[in-house]
Amino acid sequence: MTGTTGTSGTDRACERFRSVRSRTEALAAPLGPEDQVVQSMPDCSPTKWHRAHTTWFFEEFVLGPHAGAAPYDPAFRFLFNSYYEAVGPRQPRPRRGMITRPTVDEVAAYRRAVDEGVEALLDKGDPPPEVVDLVELGCHHEEQHQELLLMDAKHLLAQNPLRPAYAAPADAPEGAVAAGDAGAAPVDWVKHPGGIVEVGHGGEGFAYDNEGPRHETLLQPFSLADRLVTEGEWAAFVDDGGYHRPDLWLSDGWYAVQDGGWEAPLYWERADTGPSGWSVFTLGGLRPLSPSAPVRHISYYEADAFARWAGCRLPTEHEWEAVSPDRSAGAGAAWEWTGSAYLPYPGFRPAAGAVGEYNGKFMSGQHVLRGASCATPPGHSRPTYRNFFPPGARWAFSGLRLAS
Amino acid sequence: MTGTTGTSGTDRACERFRSVRSRTEALAAPLGPEDQVVQSMPDCSPTKWHRAHTTWFFEEFVLGPHAGAAPYDPAFRFLFNSYYEAVGPRQPRPRRGMITRPTVDEVAAYRRAVDEGVEALLDKGDPPPEVVDLVELGCHHEEQHQELLLMDAKHLLAQNPLRPAYAAPADAPEGAVAAGDAGAAPVDWVKHPGGIVEVGHGGEGFAYDNEGPRHETLLQPFSLADRLVTEGEWAAFVDDGGYHRPDLWLSDGWYAVQDGGWEAPLYWERADTGPSGWSVFTLGGLRPLSPSAPVRHISYYEADAFARWAGCRLPTEHEWEAVSPDRSAGAGAAWEWTGSAYLPYPGFRPAAGAVGEYNGKFMSGQHVLRGASCATPPGHSRPTYRNFFPPGARWAFSGLRLAS
Amino acid sequence: MTGTTGTSGTDRACERFRSVRSRTEALAAPLGPEDQVVQSMPDCSPTKWHRAHTTWFFEEFVLGPHAGAAPYDPAFRFLFNSYYEAVGPRQPRPRRGMITRPTVDEVAAYRRAVDEGVEALLDKGDPPPEVVDLVELGCHHEEQHQELLLMDAKHLLAQNPLRPAYAAPADAPEGAVAAGDAGAAPVDWVKHPGGIVEVGHGGEGFAYDNEGPRHETLLQPFSLADRLVTEGEWAAFVDDGGYHRPDLWLSDGWYAVQDGGWEAPLYWERADTGPSGWSVFTLGGLRPLSPSAPVRHISYYEADAFARWAGCRLPTEHEWEAVSPDRSAGAGAAWEWTGSAYLPYPGFRPAAGAVGEYNGKFMSGQHVLRGASCATPPGHSRPTYRNFFPPGARWAFSGLRLAS
């Protein structure tokens, strides 16, 4: 949350706000009221909750303190707070799916009311910079929830034996499969000489607090693959007994394999037909395995085991940042697990107040992912961006790139 | 499921079918799509599921075998089977709430299609008696689900911190509270001399298989209270430390008290205002404790502990049946826990085929409740009717009547 | 615990006390300190705990109130109370195995000290009848724990991959296997005409409170097998897919089969050698399946499913009592599951004070077993004796006899 919109101007802020807010509504549109209210596991949230919580964020941190607005509904403060202890008690996370009311329509009305409030505040000529910054933070926050909305909707639809699609294959985030896919070209390795490099966010433009301070770090020489691991390569790992060889796995990972009965990435299903023997569930429905598509929905444990099987390793987050793979070259299809634990940078200070809970308090037990995924809003990510998930999580659009 | 509709005639069967089916739709009407899809605990089912499952019952047992009808949707056989092993695999009970599609509207269309099929079959002049009997069974089955629909909707709404009402108090099954309620009149005791009595269903008219065979049993002399225990009496039990005295409780019951943190019946909440200090959540919303209202939503363990506290005991199911309390005298407000385990009668034989799984396979670990509740469809129950729940269940409309 | 030893005389009481107490020590003797301290599951208790708890019973109910004795060690009141809420808080049952001290030797010393106290009290010429009665109750209590000690030791030893034996086969409670066992003779059926019979304990001699009051009950005509179901017959049930056919099982039983991965009775193991393909673990170690031996270590669910498979049913406890199978004819090899829930008899009143917790508070969720087992102390059981376990319990020496 460091950074400021600087001279960006109110108009641009307002336009950006409107654009982000309407993108959320567009993402929710293919989902009916039934789809929007169910919570498929404690880590997931209903679509309706995402729509309301992102709205609550603007109400709590912008309209309340800076517009003196009375709450839209006092109960929403409890219902739609996510994890801000400083704000007060809240609906327990695993029970977000119990809240069938307010209805989807009532949440839409809530969104419109808060939109009007924020727009009025921004239109009031020269809003204070902290308001502009908080609106900017709220927009980035909402963009994160846009990706979560897709992750969670995919997880929910996958629980249904009918395997319903969220969108037509061509319109789904994962995209349609190319016909006659013969697999990806061999990996080229980008070499880096090591040495002292600067990492972390330090310049203009928005960044989260966890991306700073910018600081020097010392790298050993290394090489980084020029593309992500593919579904075809992953199928070879499966065929080689990858999920049945404890020597390839971290101890906790091997336990996760046993406990979860893992045999393949999440959303892979054995298929009777097709050359690969696998179907992959996407937001566009079930499709055959696509040899050249980047593999998605793997845990850190799986990424680590695959890398060991391939005689490689995962890059550290700073190796990744030093190379900053070019998004035009296929990066951005899946978040990339790194070998780095999610920990504070030297000199890290969380933002003051409740928004200080945004990132810092999650700095244990997780690993950093870099890049972006097919479900990440365009422009949302940065080379210094630090995404993070627990090592066993699989419902994110997560893949891997090899290092050595 | 023994019994037959005898000479009842097709017209009456068809009228009854229509009436039962439309009553389900009327009960679901106050609930929006969001309310109809969420499952609040593994014992509960979504409203939408109840609407679909009762329809599946007619399709599976009537239309399939007797009208040669192709399935409306082959997937529904899996999605909406409840527990019939003989029919095949099914959506696991605790995951009924994951099925956001088919939507509520699609389920309504499914109902209409099956209605047309059944009505056509019944209209076809002289349908075979087994069809008439199966339709009758399906109607009774659906009436049971009407009560479950209300139980489950109440449980779901109670999870919402907003405590939304299903209906206006006067229209809710529990009814509105009388102003100035001074509590119930003292109990009168109905004395029974004991001796050999006949119990169980044996005559004309519909009954479930578990109500027979009719047989003789030997009773000791006993007395039965002429009314149910009230909320006011229960509050006295609470005030006397009833939930904190292990000597009053069965061992399993005491464990349930500790484990569940029970301090009062389900749906009772401490209230800052009002003479009783309690609010009670009903399908009409939160209302103050009503001293003369029959207590509801207690487990067998609680009923047993209350009876011990009162120096009485619970009646056995056959004591209850020998007296058959008059519904006009307040019976029918809540199912009445009996001290009898739910076990087969001497000579019990379940019906042949899949419908034989209806009752018999649940004959362990449960207690019999007699009577009917405010949520039971009118005319659904009988003096020989055996309802049953596990001893820790509280979400049914269950109360108690004392014996000694 | 009703009944009194009447004019039995102090000498006999003292002799009986000594005999029971020394039998416990003899049963513990084959077990080393390591074997005596470990708790293999929450339902089981360490041998050392049984030895101490039975001693505590005499101290708490006899020496404390009737000899004015100071406690041997005040901490033991907490450590060795089992479930008597009226006595006070206690070591949680699932954590009895955490108590490595007092040591086995210290518990032996505790036993000797309490023995001396009780014997001194009995020797004091004309002890009050309530003392004599309580000592008698304590002896029966200890005999129950003698059987539990063997059940629990067997369960513990079975957890060890080495499958160590408690005793030589010929000395083990289950006895050695006859060579060339060709299976049991066909069942003969004992017919009973039904009618009003008297059941329950009413006469002279000791009985637990749950065996009374004696009262009349009405039976339908029935037949009872003249012997228990055998291991050979059970193997036929297994071979016929008994554990894979849901139509044979109660719903809760079928869940237990799935959840527990049951494929055979507890302590049966697939064996590579031998005609039956099964080994059976006994206190005498692993032995081949013995076709004529009564099957043991089955749950109520399994007994019920077997009976259904055999076209029969389980007897009720009063049918069993009306016939009272002759112990000389093979009865007494295993407790016999009945179809009766464990509930109070009409007019049941638990004993006053803490010993009233002995039986009554367990009257929910269990089934009655009748007879006795190979691990029951000689003379301990009676035709009116009501043993009870939850329907899923398998570690008791439990078998079945068919009725129809």
Add this chain to the structure above:
Amino acid sequence: MTGTTGTSGTDRACERFRSVRSRTEALAAPLGPEDQVVQSMPDCSPTKWHRAHTTWFFEEFVLGPHAGAAPYDPAFRFLFNSYYEAVGPRQPRPRRGMITRPTVDEVAAYRRAVDEGVEALLDKGDPPPEVVDLVELGCHHEEQHQELLLMDAKHLLAQNPLRPAYAAPADAPEGAVAAGDAGAAPVDWVKHPGGIVEVGHGGEGFAYDNEGPRHETLLQPFSLADRLVTEGEWAAFVDDGGYHRPDLWLSDGWYAVQDGGWEAPLYWERADTGPSGWSVFTLGGLRPLSPSAPVRHISYYEADAFARWAGCRLPTEHEWEAVSPDRSAGAGAAWEWTGSAYLPYPGFRPAAGAVGEYNGKFMSGQHVLRGASCATPPGHSRPTYRNFFPPGARWAFSGLRLAS
């Protein structure tokens, strides 16, 4: 496990072997057979198991491959393997406490037999260097288990309401409390200028594989406290509501506080007497809080929250190593949590074969601790030593030192 004993000579190896082996036996001596067999939680192992497993290590990795010895008992390979997948299946960790046989005496005999075998091998004039290295590794392995033995024994004794002591206070690892303890002197800060430093093991002498390769890293300037946080300081944290302020805690830590009901470090108990209001359980029994003693038995979450409360932070493992606090100045009383996740060093390669599972496969989800504790064998640790535990673990002798 890199490194070699070099020219150390067989005599010295044999002497070292004997000394380590007999120290284990001395540590076990105060524990009776009952104490040695019980497992108090899945993370702990029985004393007997530690004694047997360390012996198995020598048998499996030294005697088997290098002396061609037949196994002492083939079953021990299963019973006493800890986590070496490459060796084969093993007794599940949470069930190590079920193995009451072999008895404590039989394990002692096993130890003697393997001791003879190893000594014979070492005595045979010029044993191959890999044997000497493996014996050295086995000695270090056994020293780790000596500390675990004390950790696990302490945890077990603490479950006993009698709170029995392992040894007299003066002989217990934590030592006796000084009378009139007025608390520790104020902290002095050791300043470090930052810059490139070398870390990791690289020279002569034994080290585990996870301590290398030695490599350069870049530090920012920092300060490190010259002593550990004390019990007195921790009591101030508790008094200031430290366990009730979510703003001080990582999110996972706050969950652990709620879930575990944490109010103080493990083994602290509220005491009615004494100025501090706390008793602390040690291997010497319960003693009053000692203001100047280093706090022990805290989780990473607690260390992190305390540091935040104190306006400081935890050091990284390489900051710690760059300063290498002097053991004579109080270091070595407790392992010191660092802010570093336990991850491989650049270029890390685990040892070949089964011993490669020693360290590497645990490199996820844990934090590094540096230093040594009062329970660490003298000479066992090094400045490059990397101990590790999950962030919620509290049963280790773990404390903290502040950085800023």
